[in-house]
Amino acid sequence: ETGVTQSPTHLIKTRGQQVTLRCSSQSGHNTVSWYQQALGQGPQFIFQYYREEENGRGNFPPRFSGLQFPNYSSELNVNALELDDSALYLCATRPGVDSNEQFFGPGTRLTVL
Amino acid sequence: DAKTTQPPSMDCAEGRAANLPCNHSTISGNEYVYWYRQIHSQGPQYIIHGLKNNETNEMASLIITEDRKSSTLILPHATLRDTAVYYCIVRVDSGSARQLTFGSGTQLTVLP
Numbered sequence: 001e002t003g004v005t006q007s008p009t010h011l012i013k014t015r016g017q018q019v020t021l022r023c024s025s026q027s028g029h030n031t032v033s034w035y036q037q038a039l040g041q042g043p044q045f046i047f048q049y050y051r052e053e054e055n056g057r058g059n060f061p062p063r064f065s066g067l068q069f070p071n072y073s074s075e076l077n078v079n080a081l082e083l084d085d086s087a088l089y090l091c092a093t094r095p096g097v098d099s100n101e102q103f104f105g106p107g108t109r110l111t112v113l
Numbered sequence: 114d115a116k117t118t119q120p121p122s123m124d125c126a127e128g129r130a131a132n133l134p135c136n137h138s139t140i141s142g143n144e145y146v147y148w149y150r151q152i153h154s155q156g157p158q159y160i161i162h163g164l165k166n167n168e169t170n171e172m173a174s175l176i177i178t179e180d181r182k183s184s185t186l187i188l189p190h191a192t193l194r195d196t197a198v199y200y201c202i203v204r205v206d207s208g209s210a211r212q213l214t215f216g217s218g219t220q221l222t223v224l225p
């Protein structure tokens with residue numbers, strides 16, 4: 001158990017819809033990263049938030065956006081869903097921007113039909 | 114970005130040491146090597162990381178070659194619960210963003 005929770009655990013959407021995924025971290029973990037993991041592949045970095053601002057982004061289009069709240073919880077929003085967005089979405093938190101270990105949540109399984 | 118190459122799968126007998134290799138020949142001097150593992154349907158779990166020196170913790174040992182082009186993760190006494198996908202990762206720091214670039218990993222199966 002890492003103390004990182006994600007909701008919902010599973011979600012089914014249709015193409016073109018929008019989705020919001022949520023992540024809550026351990027107390028004091030002020031940095032959160034989001035990853036997308038397609039079936040059979042390793043996780044791919046989407047972006048990182050620190051002190052409520054995005055401060056790093058992977059190779060994902062702008063329809064992937066996020067928020068971090070004052071309590072350090074976080075949201076991942078995906079607009080105009082495509083079939084290829086079907087994946088496990090993972091958030092990972094750490095206690096500081098300089099800390100070495102990231103603590104991953106169990107993920108949200110998104111299926112786009 | 115430095116990329117890693119791992120064998121797709123390995124088997125290990127329970128109680129024996131599991132040695133998982135990783136090649137990262139394009140790694141830069143300030144890039145760390147990380148190892149995570151992922152048990153089916155769970156989030157990845159941190160194991161160990163290193164820069165130049167060998168490292169050991171309660172879970173595993175990390176051996177990094179002198180030229181830093183490859184490394185080996187050692188699980189000294191593998192158990193059935195160590196069956197998982199093991200990812201060797203080179204951490205890329207872009208400003209204050211610490212991006213873990215995962216490859217396809219090695220499926221380790223510990224056999225009874």
